[in-house]
Amino acid sequence: MRRSANWRSLRERGHPGRRVRLRLVVACVATAAVAGPLLWYWQASRLPSTYAVTDHGYADAGGATHNQAAHAHVGHSGRSVDALTADPARPPDVALTLTARQERFALASGRKVRGYTLNGQSPGPVIRATAGQLVQVTLINESVPDGVALHWHGVDVPNAADGVAGVTQDAVGLGRTHTYRFVVDPGTYWYHSHQVSHAQVVGGMLGALVVSPDPADTLALVHVYDGIRTVNGQEGDVRVPAAPGQRVRVRIVNTDNGRMSAWVSGAPFTLVAIDGTDVHGPTEVRDVAVPVTAGARADLSISMPADGGGVRVHLGGSAALLLGAGAPAVPKPAAELDPLGYGTPAALAFDPERADRRFEYDIGRRPGFLDGKPGLWWSINGHLYPDVPMFTVAEGDVVRMRIANHSGEAHPMHLHGHHALVLSRDGRSATGSPWWVDSLDVGNGESYDIAFVADNPGIWMDHCHNLPHAGEGLTAHLMYEGVTTPYTVGGRAGNEPE
Amino acid sequence: MRTAYRVLAYIIAAEVVIQAMAMVYAVAGLGKWIEDGGVLDKAVMDSDTTPFDEVVGFAIHGINGMMVIPLLALVFLIVSFFARIRGGVKWAGLVLLLVVLQIVLGISGHSVPFLGALHGLNALLLFSAAVYAARRERTITGTPTAVGEHRVPTTA
Numbered sequence: 001m002r003r004s005a006n007w008r009s010l011r012e013r014g015h016p017g018r019r020v021r022l023r024l025v026v027a028c029v030a031t032a033a034v035a036g037p038l039l040w041y042w043q044a045s046r047l048p049s050t051y052a053v054t055d056h057g058y059a060d061a062g063g064a065t066h067n068q069a070a071h072a073h074v075g076h077s078g079r080s081v082d083a084l085t086a087d088p089a090r091p092p093d094v095a096l097t098l099t100a101r102q103e104r105f106a107l108a109s110g111r112k113v114r115g116y117t118l119n120g121q122s123p124g125p126v127i128r129a130t131a132g133q134l135v136q137v138t139l140i141n142e143s144v145p146d147g148v149a150l151h152w153h154g155v156d157v158p159n160a161a162d163g164v165a166g167v168t169q170d171a172v173g174l175g176r177t178h179t180y181r182f183v184v185d186p187g188t189y190w191y192h193s194h195q196v197s198h199a200q201v202v203g204g205m206l207g208a209l210v211v212s213p214d215p216a217d218t219l220a221l222v223h224v225y226d227g228i229r230t231v232n233g234q235e236g237d238v239r240v241p242a243a244p245g246q247r248v249r250v251r252i253v254n255t256d257n258g259r260m261s262a263w264v265s266g267a268p269f270t271l272v273a274i275d276g277t278d279v280h281g282p283t284e285v286r287d288v289a290v291p292v293t294a295g296a297r298a299d300l301s302i303s304m305p306a307d308g309g310g311v312r313v314h315l316g317g318s319a320a321l322l323l324g325a326g327a328p329a330v331p332k333p334a335a336e337l338d339p340l341g342y343g344t345p346a347a348l349a350f351d352p353e354r355a356d357r358r359f360e361y362d363i364g365r366r367p368g369f370l371d372g373k374p375g376l377w378w379s380i381n382g383h384l385y386p387d388v389p390m391f392t393v394a395e396g397d398v399v400r401m402r403i404a405n406h407s408g409e410a411h412p413m414h415l416h417g418h419h420a421l422v423l424s425r426d427g428r429s430a431t432g433s434p435w436w437v438d439s440l441d442v443g444n445g446e447s448y449d450i451a452f453v454a455d456n457p458g459i460w461m462d463h464c465h466n467l468p469h470a471g472e473g474l475t476a477h478l479m480y481e482g483v484t485t486p487y488t489v490g491g492r493a494g495n496e497p498e
Numbered sequence: 499m500r501t502a503y504r505v506l507a508y509i510i511a512a513e514v515v516i517q518a519m520a521m522v523y524a525v526a527g528l529g530k531w532i533e534d535g536g537v538l539d540k541a542v543m544d545s546d547t548t549p550f551d552e553v554v555g556f557a558i559h560g561i562n563g564m565m566v567i568p569l570l571a572l573v574f575l576i577v578s579f580f581a582r583i584r585g586g587v588k589w590a591g592l593v594l595l596l597v598v599l600q601i602v603l604g605i606s607g608h609s610v611p612f613l614g615a616l617h618g619l620n621a622l623l624l625f626s627a628a629v630y631a632a633r634r635e636r637t638i639t640g641t642p643t644a645v646g647e648h649r650v651p652t653t654a
Contacts, residue, residue: 027579030587034576202545224541227549258540294544318537365605375564376605408609444609466544 045369047386050490053167053477054459056386062357062399081168081485084159084458086181092136094129099140100148100172100193100205108233113225115203116144116193123221123233123255124191124207131186131211140177147171147494148205150180151194153295154276154438155209156417157182159458159483164416165195166487166495167459167477173493184211187276188251188297190221196496198467206255211276214249218323221253222260222315229319237312242324244308250300250321252313254292257466259412259441261289261336264302266311266327273299274339277419280433281344288337293441294412295465340425343433352423352451356397359389361462363442363474365407370473378407378464378474385473391462393454394481403440404447411469414439415478416460420452439465454478459485461497471498503581503590506574507632510593513567514625520555520562527552563604571597589631596624 098118105117118124129135141148149171151163161180165171172178172195189209193200208221218240220231231238242248249272254260268286272279275296282301292298302311302323310325320329364379380388393399401420405411415438422435425448442448457480464474475498489495531550532538542549571594578590600620607614 023582024580030579031576034572038572198546202547222541224545224547227536227542227545227547229537229539229541254541256541257544260539260541316541317539374568376601408605468544468546 042369042372042374045384046372048490050488051386052485052488053386054390054479054485057383057388057390057476059392059479060359060389061392062359064357064394064397078482078484079457081159081458081483081487084483085161086134086158086183088181090134092181093133094127095136095138096125096127097138097140098124098150098207099142100144101142102144102203107225107230107235109230109235111225111228111235113204115225116148116200116205118205118207121233122204122206122225123223124205126207126219127191127209128215129184129209129211130213132183133211134181134183135209137180138177139172139180141172141174143174144200144205145174146196146200146496147173148193148200149178149195149497150191151197151416152180152182152189152191152209153414154187154189154297154419155182155184156419156456159417159456159460162416162458162460163191163194164461164497165493166489166491166497167461167485168487170487170491170493171195171495184209185276186211186278187273188212188219188253188299189276190253190255190297192255194497197498198471201255201467202257208251208253210251217249217251218321219251219253220313220315220321221255222319223255229316231315231319231321235319237320237322237326239322239326240324242304242311244304244324245306246304248302248304248311248323250302250313250323252290252292252298252300252315254294254296257294257412257468259294259410260292260316261314261332262292262298262300262316263287263289263314263330263333264300264311265314265330266309266323267302267305269300269302271298271337271339271342272301273297275419275436275438277434277436279339279343279435280346282342282433285337287333288335289333290337291441293437293439293465295414295439296412296437296441339432339435340422340428340430341432342435345432346434348421348434350398350451350453352398352400352421354398355400355451357391357393357399357454359391359399359401361389361391361401361403361413361476363403363405363407363411363464365409375472378411378469378472380474380476385475388473388476391476391478392481393478395454395457397454398451399454400449400451402447402449403442405442405444408444409469410441410443410466411474412439412441412465413462414465415452415462417456417458418452418454418460418478420450423449423451425449454480457483459483463498467498499577499581500583502577503574503583503586504632506570506577507589507593507628510567510570510574510597511625511628511632513562513570514621514628517559517562517567518621520558522555524552524555524559527555563601568597568601583634585634586631589627589634593624593627593631596620596627600624 149165162168192206311323312327313321575590603617
């Protein structure tokens with residue numbers, strides 16, 4: 001090393017006092033060289049206590065030409081997310097009140113856990129409605145000190161009802177209420193807190209929303225409480241009566257942070273819906289596992305054997321539904337059902353090839369500081385939160401997005417307020433039914449091309465539904481030109497969407 | 499500063515030992531939990547719950563490895579600038595380098611398990627480097643004018 005050689009020559013030639021001083025200076029400079037940049041990055045990463053999500057990061061117009069963008073901008077004079085509501089004059093078809101509490105409570109299985117309840121239970125009440133009905137939910141916060149907000153996962157609600165604290169509303173503080181109003185499409189959905197979500201969702205602030213004319217459908221809302229996997233709050237094998245020859249529709253909801261596999265023994269089945277959208281021309285399959293992404297839903301249709309045999313629907317490693325007489329447990333099949341090639345193609349209402357905007361959502365991981373905290377954080381297009389893209393669109397745009405993941409872990413990506421069509425994975429085009437998702441598992445090393453129509457103005461989160469990951473910076477937003485929000489992260493309401 | 503250098507080097511070596519112990523403690527607890535009927539899948543792994551007590555070993559390993567040890571290695575390097583130990587900066591730099599490599603291997607091991615094996619190997623290198631740095635200071639106690647100074651520097 002040259003430096004130690006220099007020191008030696010200094011020692012041999014120089015005055016001892018000067019030598020010591022010089023050495024001290026060199027040491028100080030070296031310290032500054034090591035610690036200085038770290039301190040600077042640390043300081044620069046700290047977030048203000050209050051900020052609007054629209055003020056952070058950088059606008060990404062997705063390659064829209066200047067003209068287009070300018071034109072769209074002139075068309076609006078700043079609509080607030082508060083104004084984006086369902087018809088206020090229309091009376092609700094389904095109205096209910098949900099009272100949120102933080103408490104120790106008993107699951108349906110009898111096990112006592114500490115967490116969050118809605119109307120004294122977790123999972124919260126199943127909300128049932130039929131297509132086209134207006135659902136009105138009044139949320140009351142009785143005893144959750146951090147505040148609450150309810151997000152309607154998979155429902156393309158008007159933006160004001162999206163339930164994201166700090167973006168579409170303030171967290172509902174102790175003793176306060178908030179009303180959500182939205183019209184529903186058929187399908188299986190769920191609701192959960194979007195205030196301090198990583199803690200409140202794990203703790204049970206969630207429930208199912210089923211839009212179906214048939215109240216006999218079987219719901220299988222899967223959630224891990226205290227390390228125990230449950231189905232509708234029940235543990236282990238959950239029995240559901242079913243007659244021989246009967247067709248049973250099982251609506252699976254994965255409320256956890258990781259992907260779950262579902263598989264069936266005792267009968268073949270069809271995957272009839274994904275994320276609330278019917279699969280076109282699904283075929284009967286057996287001995288395959290159905291991947292259910294975190295936050296996603298999968299509806300299975302199973303014909304009970306005519307000979308009186310039972311069926312077991314495995315839900316992850318430890319929980320199962322036993323239909324009729326049930327069937328013995330079998331290991332997870334090696335083969336997985338791939339929605340990319342399942343079902344038959346159908347005509348689309350838009351042309352994904354004529355996209356107005358093209359975005360990249362590139363997920364990586366790198367060392368750095370997140371709000372002053374050192375660590376290895378998720379990056380979006382190479383940047384750490386909050387220096388992330390704000391995907392900007394105009395109403396009516398056809399939007400394409402490529403989500404690529406090389407971060408070392410899988411990410412279940414969830415876009416609020418829209419359903420996106422999966423076009424291809426790793427360059428391989430979809431060949432089956434149109435595959436519409438609101439929650440898409442992007443594995444490490446995978447890339448997906450998706451497309452959607454920007455038909456629901458607002459400011460929408462587009463984030464990882466492994467909720468701790470969202471808190472670790474894997475959060476971006478889709479913003480419509482001209483839409484503004486009066487809400488801020490932090491602030492007096494203590495908004496903390498993740 | 500020389501004492502600080504030596505103490506920090508030994509603390510880093512001890513931290514490596516704690517890391518190995520915490521990991522085996524957690525894995526052993528996991529094995530026992532599964533033997534007793536526990537079921538591990540992604541949902542349980544990703545939930546912030548503690549289905550068995552020894553899971554604390556994973557938390558210790560993570561916090562130690564991602565926060566405490568890098569900070570110690572950084573302070574170690576800074577102390578080495580002032581400690582006036584021949585080759586001291588070099589060895590502190592090597593320790594920091596091995597710590598960085600260790601984190602990279604540990605994280606990469608989640609997607610490429612073989613790199614996890616190298617994570618185990620690198621732990622021993624890091625331990626050895628830290629102990630060597632600590633003991634090296636003890637063997638060279640001379641003042642800047644000591645005889646040893648005139649030998650060819652041991653730098654590469």
